[in-house]
Amino acid sequence: MNTTNVRDRLNAQACSAGFSLIELMIALAILAILTTIGYPSFQELLASQRVRAASSALYDSMVVARSEALKNNANASFALSGSDLAKGWTIQVGGQDVHSQSALAGLSFTPANPTIVYGTTGRLISGANTAITISTTGTNVQRCIRLDTTGRPRLTEGACS
Secondary structure: OOHHHHHHHHHHHHHHOOOOHHHHHHHHHHHHHHHHHHHHHHHHHHHHHHHHHHHHHHHHHHHHHHHHHHHHOOOEEEEEOOOOHHHOEEEEEOOEEEEEEOOOOOEEEEOOOOOOEEOOOOOEEEOOOEEEEEEEOOOOOEEEEEEOOOOOEEEEEOOOO
């Protein structure tokens, strides 16, 4: 074999190994464009998940309050941890705390401070026909929890109307 041909082949392979600076810049530009396009929908996804988690937590707490009222044959109520639901809440049965939810940052509840009290039969004493909208600021993601006189919560997508 000719040593000149082997040397030429090795030099050709050495020159073509790896990325050139131009190829790297093009790859970074494409990555930047894709990230810019995907960021708003990713933010919408995060907001949707926060609203979904908060509405599920509120729904579950209402179900727990109703079942505790039935189980203990005593009134069960929501006690707000602050001035509104976004600061959290506690379920009380006969003056004793049985369940609590910590603050939920970045969310708003309308109305912010509903009065919900379940009687010994599981029906609402106060808070009948209450509709609570859970939403985030800066997006149009909303969920609605409705309470009728039977005390059963209903969870739907969108704002309460």
